[in-house]
Amino acid sequence: MGFALVQKSAAINIGTSGTTTPTLPASSTAGTVLIAVIGSGSLSTQSAPAGWLSGIFAAENSGSENADLEVWYYPNNPGGISSAAFVCGTGVVWGELAEYTPGNVTADQSGFAVSGGAGGSGRLVTPAESASSASGD
Numbered sequence: 609m610g611f612a613l614v615q616k617s618a619a620i621n622i623g624t625s626g627t628t629t630p631t632l633p634a635s636s637t638a639g640t641v642l643i644a645v646i647g648s649g650s651l652s653t654q655s656a657p658a659g660w661l662s663g664i665f666a667a668e669n670s671g672s673e674n675a676d677l678e679v680w681y682y683p684n685n686p687g688g689i690s691s692a693a694f695v696c697g698t699g700v701v702w703g704e705l706a707e708y709t710p711g712n713v714t715a716d717q718s719g720f721a722v723s724g725g726a727g728g729s730g731r732l733v734t735p736a737e738s739a740s741s742a743s744g745d
Contacts, residue, residue, distance in 0.1 A: 614640060616706035623701045630705035631691040637707070638687030644680040646694045646703045654696040656680045 614637065621630040628646060636642055643663075646654055654676070656662070663679040680694070694703055 611641075611708045611710070614707040614709050617704045620702050620704055623703075624699070626697050626699060626701055627693055627695050628701040628703035629691050629693045630703040632689070632705055632707060634690065636685050636687055636689040637709070639684055640707050640709045642682040642685050642689060642692070643706045643708060644682075644692060644694060644703055645677065646680065646696060646701065647677045648696040648701040649699050654678045654680075654694060656694050657692050659685070660692065 615632050615634060617630045618633060621628045623629065626648075630644060642660075644656070644660070646656075648654075654662075654665075660680045660682050663681050665678045666676065676696070678696075682689070682692075692705065694701070
């Protein structure tokens with residue numbers, strides 16, 4: 609099963625009071641999967657709107673600097689979603705939103721991962737990419 613990008617945020621949304629609301633260029637199509645990547649400079653519990661499921665969480669505490677990153681997803685979204693508000697702590701929070709098809713993903717089989725990169729250059733890796741890299745393709 610392959611995933612194809614339908615649309616993504618034009619820019620990273622940065623919020624300064626613990627909330628970020630990333631926005632898609634157009635409303636989502638029913639049945640696709642929405643992916644949100646949310647980060648902050650605090651090690652706080654993140655919360656998402658109803659329907660969103662927590663995928664991956666990573667936190668770092670290196671002395672005076674803290675950071676966390678969480679991937680949220682909304683499988684088989686009902687459509688009509690163009691933005692979503694995420695809350696994390698009280699400081700600066702950033703977020704990106706993307707829509708992928710097909711959306712027939714359930715909570716226990718999404719298989720999404722984050723491919724790391726220096727300086728926050730990581731990206732989402734789909735299940736097909738993970739399988740390809742594991743098999744050496």
